[in-house]
Amino acid sequence: MDTSVNQAQRVRFWSADPRVREIVNNVADAVIAIDIHGNIEMFNPVAERLFGYPAEEVMGRNIKLLAAPAYSRHHDEYIARYLETEEPHIIGSGREVEGRRKDGTVFPIYLSVGEVKVAEFHGFIGIIHDLTVQKEAEKALRNARASLQDIIDSMPSILVGVDEQGIITHWNRSAAAERNMDIREGIGQPLVKLFPFLERQLGDISSAIRERHPVRKERLPLQSGSGTRFIDLVVYPLSSADGLGGVVRIDDVTERVRIEEMMIQTEKMMSVGGLAAGMAHEINNPLGIIAQSCQNLVRRLSDEIPKNREVADNLGLDLDTMRRYMTERGLFQFIAGMQEATERAGRIVTEMLAYSRRSTSSFVPTSLCELVETVLHLASHDYDVKKNYDFRRISIERDYDIRSDVIFCEAMAIEQVLLNLLKNAAQAMAGNPQQTAPAITLRLREEEQWLRLEVIDNGPGMSAEVRHRLFEPFFTTKPVGMGTGLGLAVAYFIVTEQHHGRLEVDSIPGKGSKFTLRLPRHEEH
Amino acid sequence: MASVLIVDDEELISSNMAAYLEDEGLEVDVANSAEDALRLVEAGLSVQVCIMDMRLPGMNGNEACQALHRQDPGIRFLLHTGSPNYVISPELSAIGITPDHLYRKPIMDMAEFTATVHALCAGR
Numbered sequence: 001m002d003t004s005v006n007q008a009q010r011v012r013f014w015s016a017d018p019r020v021r022e023i024v025n026n027v028a029d030a031v032i033a034i035d036i037h038g039n040i041e042m043f044n045p046v047a048e049r050l051f052g053y054p055a056e057e058v059m060g061r062n063i064k065l066l067a068a069p070a071y072s073r074h075h076d077e078y079i080a081r082y083l084e085t086e087e088p089h090i091i092g093s094g095r096e097v098e099g100r101r102k103d104g105t106v107f108p109i110y111l112s113v114g115e116v117k118v119a120e121f122h123g124f125i126g127i128i129h130d131l132t133v134q135k136e137a138e139k140a141l142r143n144a145r146a147s148l149q150d151i152i153d154s155m156p157s158i159l160v161g162v163d164e165q166g167i168i169t170h171w172n173r174s175a176a177a178e179r180n181m182d183i184r185e186g187i188g189q190p191l192v193k194l195f196p197f198l199e200r201q202l203g204d205i206s207s208a209i210r211e212r213h214p215v216r217k218e219r220l221p222l223q224s225g226s227g228t229r230f231i232d233l234v235v236y237p238l239s240s241a242d243g244l245g246g247v248v249r250i251d252d253v254t255e256r257v258r259i260e261e262m263m264i265q266t267e268k269m270m271s272v273g274g275l276a277a278g279m280a281h282e283i284n285n286p287l288g289i290i291a292q293s294c295q296n297l298v299r300r301l302s303d304e305i306p307k308n309r310e311v312a313d314n315l316g317l318d319l320d321t322m323r324r325y326m327t328e329r330g331l332f333q334f335i336a337g338m339q340e341a342t343e344r345a346g347r348i349v350t351e352m353l354a355y356s357r358r359s360t361s362s363f364v365p366t367s368l369c370e371l372v373e374t375v376l377h378l379a380s381h382d383y384d385v386k387k388n389y390d391f392r393r394i395s396i397e398r399d400y401d402i403r404s405d406v407i408f409c410e411a412m413a414i415e416q417v418l419l420n421l422l423k424n425a426a427q428a429m430a431g432n433p434q435q436t437a438p439a440i441t442l443r444l445r446e447e448e449q450w451l452r453l454e455v456i457d458n459g460p461g462m463s464a465e466v467r468h469r470l471f472e473p474f475f476t477t478k479p480v481g482m483g484t485g486l487g488l489a490v491a492y493f494i495v496t497e498q499h500h501g502r503l504e505v506d507s508i509p510g511k512g513s514k515f516t517l518r519l520p521r522h523e524e525h
Numbered sequence: 526m527a528s529v530l531i532v533d534d535e536e537l538i539s540s541n542m543a544a545y546l547e548d549e550g551l552e553v554d555v556a557n558s559a560e561d562a563l564r565l566v567e568a569g570l571s572v573q574v575c576i577m578d579m580r581l582p583g584m585n586g587n588e589a590c591q592a593l594h595r596q597d598p599g600i601r602f603l604l605h606t607g608s609p610n611y612v613i614s615p616e617l618s619a620i621g622i623t624p625d626h627l628y629r630k631p632i633m634d635m636a637e638f639t640a641t642v643h644a645l646c647a648g649r
């Protein structure tokens with residue numbers, strides 16, 4: 001190689017003029033000159049600092065030494081191509097690439113390249129600006145933006161940023177999900193186009209933004225396909241450098257409103273319950289009279305009681321004919337109807353009374369497993385249950401995974417709750433005959449403070465409408481006389497109010513229902 | 526013959542119950558108040574089983590059972606009440622009345638109740 005000759009020339013050229021040297025040495029960026037082969041001709045002090053090489057060490061070596069592998073590979077081709085075609089790619093302009101330090105680390109740089117052609121020198125001059133700090137700042141900014149987006153995306157609320165004209169500037173994942181859209185699609189669209197239910201609120205939204213005061217509206221009712229929904233709406237004005245805007249926050253509070261309404265209903269029922277306690281006595285007496293009168297009516301028509309025959313004979317009455325007449329004219333059915341109605345009224349009175357039981361005096365540590373067995377036994381013998389279907393046809397699977405099953409409860413009340421759940425499941429499955437073998441799974445698990453019992457059936461499940469309303473007093477889908485609709489209302493009251501537990505429902509229509517009961521565990525000492 | 530005394534201020538309750546028990550071959554007397562019941566026993570009525578309503582005008586069922594028990598410790602009691610929250614008082618427990626002897630109105634089927642009456646009569 002003829003480096004020694006060139007070396008002499010180089011030194012001459014770059015140091016000939018002290019003013020050039022002075023300029024090059026004091027530029028704030030790295031300045032590197034290469035010849036047309038890519039060999040380094042000049043390396044200023046900033047370049048030394050930036051790349052970690054003393055100038056003497058790089059002089060005459062190929063510039064590829066200073067490029068990150070991804071760039072160095074093609075460097076020769078770049079130069080060759082330029083010299084051949086004179087088509088500037090990077091020449092005369094600049095771009096972001098990566099440099100490599102002596103210690104091997106790679107760092108971002110902005111490289112601008114110019115061609116130099118003077119008598120003794122033909123080559124290129126590169127000015128290199130270190131982008132490390134800037135890149136880090138950009139990255140931090142990107143991260144901050146991403147985590148901000150993450151934050152607003154993880155909010156369950158629908159959040160939509162709008163400008164003064166009501167055009168969407170930002171929105172979060174919940175908002176996009178509400179519209180079934182991709183998060184990138186909504187930006188630039190009018191708010192009311194994507195959320196037509198806000199049409200009526202538009203005046204308030206824009207005045208909130210213009211006048212810069214937040215607007216808050218609670219429980220706005222909306223008609224939707226699946227019944228009435230309720231939303232809370234908040235509009236926060238934003239004022240940034242580039243004009244007015246606002247954030248619209250929408251929360252679906254349908255569930256909360258329903259539960260509150262139910263609690264109000266429950267409160268009402270409790271006052272009714274208090275009344276019922278006093279009234280029950282007054283009602284039970286006449287019910288007793290009706291029940292026993294019916295029973296006596298039927299018995300006094302039967303052959304089996306000698307006195308009946310005796311009196312009939314004395315009157316010349318044929319009891320058989322009498323009975324046939326009564327049968328044919330449906331009189332026995334009327335009596336049976338009275339008996340059934342009486343029974344139903346009695347049941348309503350009893351269930352209403354559950355609302356007036358408030359004392360915790362009868363709370364005792366109870367084994368939930370034993371209680372479940374008692375209730376299963378009750379269910380298979382319950383007249384009411386047997387009337388409609390045979391409980392013993394249902395296969396019961398016990399899936400227990402617990403260390404202790406002791407809860408602190410009023411055993412009778414929890415029995416009532418479980419009996420209700422089992423009866424409901426059995427009734428639901430009976431109404432679904434083409435179904436595969438009816439089965440109830442009882443799943444028992446421990447949670448931190450709860451014992452969780454799931455009652456899972458493979459019946460028909462229920463619609464969203466039914467699922468929303470089923471804890472309401474008197475809500476029933478069963479024919480008149482079959483259900484009072486108090487079963488779950490009472491169960492809910494017993495569990496949440498009396499026992500400070502939880503009762504929840506899940507259902508997949510066509511697949512079955514799951515009732516989840518959580519009761520506080522009894523801490524043994 | 527086994528003798529039953531029904532104490533209830535609601536006349537239709539006692540007459541219906543009496544009708545059923547009579548059809549079952551029991552001898553039944555009826556009193557409309559605790560005071561009447563005490564008078565009947567005082568006058569020499571022999572009672573094996575007394576069916577007592579708890580909420581009565583004047584003397585209530587709780588006192589009446591104790592008073593009757595003092596008059597004739599052999600009387601067995603069945604409590605028949607329309608009050609759903611009723612629980613057996615310690616005084617009545619003391620004279621041998623247990624939850625098995627407690628019936629709540631309305632009794633939907635008299636057959637089981639009647640069997641208990643028979644059993645108590647036979648147990649004497």
Ligand SMILES: Nc1ncnc2c1ncn2[C@@H]1O[C@H](COP(=O)(O)OP(=O)(O)OP(=O)(O)O)[C@@H](O)[C@H]1O
Nearest residue numbers: 424425428470476477478483484485486487488513
């Ligand atoms: N396991 C279930 N599967 C499907 N639907 C159910 C189930 N449990 C309850 N439901 C629905 O919830 C309604 C309310 O139940 P709830 O127990 O409160 O009243 P009910 O069973 O209709 O009447 P009652 O309990 O007074 O006899 C039912 O009518 C039924 O539509």
Ligand SMILES: [Mg+2]
Nearest residue numbers: 420424487488
């Ligand atoms: Mg039910």
